[in-house]
Amino acid sequence: MLAALIWAATIALLLPAPAARAAGDDLVHEEVTFRGSGGLVLHGTVLSNGATHTPRPGIVLLGGSGPGPRVEYRQEAEAFARAGITTLVYDKRTVQYSTLHRDFGLLTEDALAAVRLLRDRSGVDRHHVGLWGFSEGGWVAPLAASRSSDVAFVVTIGGSGYSPLRTQAWNLTTHLRHRNVTGSFERTVSGPMAQFIDAAGLFPTADYDPVPVLESLHRTPVLALWGQYDNQVPPRESARIFQRALARAGNEHVVTRFVTGGAHNGHRTTDGFDRIGGPLFHGKRLGQLAPDYAETMTSWIRAVAAGHPPASSAAPAPRQAAPSTPVPSRTPFAWLAPALLLLGFAACPVTAVLRRGPVMRPIRWLSGLGLVAVVGAVACPLAVFAIGDGAAAPVVYGRPAGWLVVQVLGVAVVATACMAMTALWRARRTLDRVAWLRPAPAILAAVGFVPWALWWGVLRP
Known part of the structure; x- marks a missing residue:
């Protein structure tokens, strides 16, 4: 058995x-x-x-x-x-x-x-x-x-x-509108930021x-x-x-x-x-x-x-939430421009640490504000691509709160750049060649920041 x-x-x-x-x-x-x-x-x-x-x-x-x-x-x-x-x-x-x-x-x-x-x-x-x-x-x-x-x-x-990239740009902007996001941030997500992640190879099968x-x-x-x-x-x-x-x-x-x-x-x-x-x-x-x-x-x-x-x-098609728009052509400028700006704003504090030389206060403020503004301008729309439209919350005055801070910083960069240039001009007779060269990268970065920030949407409503 x-x-x-x-x-x-x-x-x-x-x-x-x-x-x-x-x-x-x-x-x-x-x-x-x-x-x-x-x-x-x-x-x-x-x-x-x-x-x-x-x-x-x-x-x-x-x-x-x-x-x-x-x-x-x-x-x-x-x-x-x-x-x-x-x-x-x-x-x-x-x-x-x-x-x-x-x-x-x-x-x-x-x-x-x-x-x-x-x-x-x-x-x-x-x-x-x-x-x-x-x-x-x-x-x-x-x-x-x-x-x-x-x-x-x-x-x-x-x-x-x-x-996939054009589809995702439409998807994100549609969801941003649902969150009452309007104006420059929406355009930045579907335009410059889409170009940025495409050129940087951060979006697989993008094209x-x-x-x-x-x-x-x-x-x-x-x-x-x-x-x-x-x-x-x-x-x-x-x-x-x-x-x-x-x-x-x-x-x-x-x-x-x-x-x-x-x-x-x-x-x-x-x-x-x-x-x-x-x-x-x-x-x-x-x-x-x-x-x-x-x-x-x-x-x-x-x-x-x-x-x-x-x-x-x-079958007849129902109404679509919004028309899609083509993603601008891939260009290295999309990631090269913010990279050069970061280098320019970072050069002054780095050289000051290495050489331990004095740096005018407006130049220090310009370098710090410029670095934070460029990083924030890239990070805010990049977070939306990485996480989704939830990264835009909370929304204040039609803008993600983080983007609103970035826009305030952008205005502060322009104002500080004007102050720095004015201070340099007033002290021109007392500055030697090294003293002139040290703030030059930050000043050049500030000059380039204005057209970039307009294109990126930082200085646009």
């Missing part, structure tokens, strides 16, 4: 575990692993609504920017699975992916590896496995489809027709152009969706870009729609800035799926899988 029990236990350990079915759930969840680009092991979950004798279409979900775990897209995964579409959702790579390093090629290879896994599963129609891409995934999914015929169709939600990829999708059916209240990518303009690029490709199966009452992620919202219902993710609500969001996607996929991809059509 004991031997029989041991034998039975051994067999139970060797047999594959049955697919898990969550308590109170009608879906089958199976944990899977697969190797993405570079052999990296990725973990995911395959969801289906049970066994079937007829092969079903499949879909792989690609998340937005950041190290989004699969739980963030649980609502979409379950909606697809309940509609009879076998769904794979996986944790995004965190290796070779960070705030300062993005590689759409790596993400594309991961996506295609996931497609291959799903195509090889029993019960899945290997000829009808597609990709769903949200936000950043709206760039990756078409790229993957352009590189492999294994991708049978593409669905995007909140995909941008512009480069990636999605249009050539869209123009290569000749036969792949595409369903492109945007929330009615999308405030993270310019939805009206993006829809127009998708339509025109895919039309130039000769693609006759492109459908663009707008999710009524939907936010950037297609979930319920009142204005795009809040979320209604849904689970919590990192302490914030994701929002429930908007009423017609899931049905629009699942009915379209079923039509594609049935061999009747819908003909191209475009």
Whole structure:
């Protein structure tokens, strides 16, 4: 008897575990692993609504920017699975992916590896496995489809027709306006600061152009969706870009729609800035799926899988929060100018310490104020790019409080520069050559500070 029990236990350990079915759930969840680009092991979950004798279409979900775990897209995964579409959702790579390093090629290879896994599963129609891409995934999914015929169709939600940098500049300025930020700071974020981080290489894939990829999708059916209240990518303009690029490709199966009452992620919202219902993710609500969001996607996929991809059509676009503006061309001046100003303002106190010579009080004030003003002018908009529009709080008189301080410092730099020049002129007969050379870098920096501060927005309302 004991031997029989041991034998039975051994067999139970060797047999594959049955697919898990969550308590109170009608879906089958199976944990899977697969190797993405570079052999990296990725973990995911395959969801289906049970066994079937007829092969079903499949879909792989690609998340937005950041190290989004699969739980963030649980609502979409379950909606697809309940509609009879076998769904794979996986944790995004965190290796070779960070705030300062993005590689759409790596993400594309991961996506295609996931497609291959799903195509090889029993019960899945290997000829009808597609990709769903949200936000950043709206760039990756078409790229993957352009590189492999294994991708049978593409669905995007909140995909941008512009480069990542232009999209992010629009996103940030839209959110700044929502915080009642107006005037020069908003223009600095979308103009000089966008140029600065681009030239300094601080924004990965900044200039990636999605249009050539869209123009290569000749036969792949595409369903492109945007929330009615999308405030993270310019939805009206993006829809127009998708339509025109895919039309130039000769693609006759492109459908663009707008999710009524939907936010950037297609979930319920009142204005795009809040979320209604849904689970919590990192302490914030994701929002429930908007009423017609899931049905629009699942009915379209079923039509594609049935061999009747819908003909191209475009729904009327709702009002967009604001038009987007092109990011100025990359120029080293964007980061070289503040670097030279910092060197100029820092030269006087450094030489004073090294040579222990006297420095006129107005020059000392000019050097100190100039250093703080330039650092603050760069740091304030840079923080918005790094952290988000929350870095602009609190807002005073239509400006972030930090920016208001920087603007006061900018005026003080100009005033102090005038005082320093006046003091030098009055003492000109008593100063030797060294005494003249020591304040020269600060004076030159002050002269250059004025046009730079006007361009950067420090001396503008």
